[in-house]
Amino acid sequence: MRGDRPTGERHVPVLRDRCVSLIGGAVEAAETAGRRAVIVDATLGMGGHSEAMLERFPQAHLVAIDRDTEALDLAAERLAPFQDRTDLVHAVYDELPEVLADLGIPGADGVLFDLGVSSLQLDERERGFAYSYDAPLDMRMDTSRGITAADVVNTYSSEDLLRIIRTWGEEKFAGRIASSITRARDTAPLSTTAQLVEVIRSVVPASASRTGGHPAKRTFQALRIEVNEELSVLERAIPAAIDAVRTGGRVVAMSYHSLEDRIVKSAFTAGTRSSAPVGFPVELEEHKAYLRSLTRGTEAPTSTEIEENPRAASAKLRAVERIKAGPVDGTTT
Structure with a gap:
């Protein structure tokens, strides 16, 4: 769950100062190399992180990506003072290579991911992300395309519902819930969050709550996760971001549940270790770590940050730096 939170007309980004500091190392590397730094905010949201980076790095160019058109519109207002050095793009973050190519940008210096659902999406009842109030069963981050949560609960087989609830939700009562959903929809399609919550409550023991x-x-x-293909997108996006940064560039990722963090950790760890076979007498250049x-x-987040923004409590931040030339430097990993 992304932790931007309303504060008057502004939002408080999760781990803002730490993220800006980490990206700052990549900006410094670019400037040392005589280049104007390019920063990619792969999950723009309400634009809090982007605003902070644009203020901190007055020479940098920002490419900001989001699949939510409403978020793009609102962030555009926030970032209007920096419009001469920003590109806001409607895309999903695994499309980062195509976004840069379309803009004629050969590579990035820093890439930031703030994963999960944003407060904008949670707080707008009609989007159907929250279980705390009634709304249509939608849950699409990009409302212009794709299946809805209603499509999933009303058309997926009981076996497929069991699989996604157990796997993506890590829910121990997945079997009971999948069966309850299929029984309920035989009477009438489930179309609202309140209907789905009632179906779930009917089979989850009160003690579990x-x-x-x-x-x-x-x-x-x-x-x-199923509606937005979040994990499959992330599995493509993290390696794409690593390939997109130049030597000295950095990738910073904040995740909010174990499934996201596992994907980020796996991609980062693979790059920080030698790929040489065990017992190989000489580590060849192609086997050396590139992160x-x-x-x-x-x-x-600190306890103070969590107190200010409770939605930040589950955030986990990881960051890596590219230390070996990659695709955008003219070589392969």
């Missing part, structure tokens, strides 16, 4: 939170929390997460970790494990 006392320790695991709202009984619909994990199922809603699973449906959101350097900038965080020890994951970093989390």
